[in-house]
Amino acid sequence: xxxxxxxxxxxxxxxxxxxxxxxxxxxxxxxxxxxxxxxxxxxxxxxxxxxxxxxxxxxxxxxxxxxxxxxxxxxxxxxxxxxxxxxxxxxxxxxxxxxxxxxxxxxxxxxxxxxx
Numbered sequence: 001x002x003x004x005x006x007x008x009x010x011x012x013x014x015x016x017x018x019x020x021x022x023x024x025x026x027x028x029x030x031x032x033x034x035x036x037x038x039x040x041x042x043x044x045x046x047x048x049x050x051x052x053x054x055x056x057x058x059x060x061x062x063x064x065x066x067x068x069x070x071x072x073x074x075x076x077x078x079x080x081x082x083x084x085x086x087x088x089x090x091x092x093x094x095x096x097x098x099x100x101x102x103x104x105x106x107x108x109x110x111x112x113x114x115x116x
Contacts, residue, residue, distance in 0.1 A: 005047040007040070008065075010105050011058035015039060018052045021101050024081035025066075026050065060104035071095040071111040078109075085109060 012018035019039050023029055030039045030052075037054040044050065050064070068074045075085035075097065088097040095111040 003047075005042075005049065007049040007051045009051045009053060010062040010064060010101070011053050011055040011060075012101070012103050012105070013054075013056040013059045014102070015052060015054045017102050021083075022050060022052060024083055025078070025099070025101075025107060027077065027081070062105035063108070064105070065108040065110055067110050067112065069111065071097055071109050074109045 010018070010022075015037070019030060022041070026041055026044065028041070031042045033039050038051060040049055040051040042049040045067070066074070071085075071088050072095075075088070078085045078099065083099055085097045085099050088095050092113060094113040096108055098106050098108045100106055
C-alpha cells in the first residue's frame with residue numbers, strides 16, 4: 001500500500017466551537033470545509049491532517065497525538081493562544097502533555113526521546 005496522507009479524525013458536538021479550538025492548537029485556520037459536517041486541515045507535518053466531524057453521539061472519545069521537537073515550546077504557543085497544556089511528563093519515551101478540547105477529546109503533545 002502506498003500511503004500518501006493520514007488524517008486524525010475527531011468527532012465534535014459543535015463544529016464552530018471545535019474549529020475555534022483547533023485553530024488555536026494548530027496555529028492557523030482550516031484549509032477547507034468540504035461538507036457541512038466536516039472541517040479539515042491538510043499538510044501538517046508533511047502528509048498529515050486533522051478532520052473535525054460533526055457527530056455529537058461520538059464526540060468526546062477521541063485521541064490525537066501531535067509530535068513536536070519541543071513540548072515546552074508547544075506549551076508556550078498554546079499559552080499565547082489562550083490554551084493551557086497539562087503537566088509535562090518526561091521519561092525514556094521522551095516527553096508528553098495533553099489538553100482536552102471542549103468535548104473532552106484529548107490532544108497529546110509529545111516530544112521524542114533525545115537522539116531518536
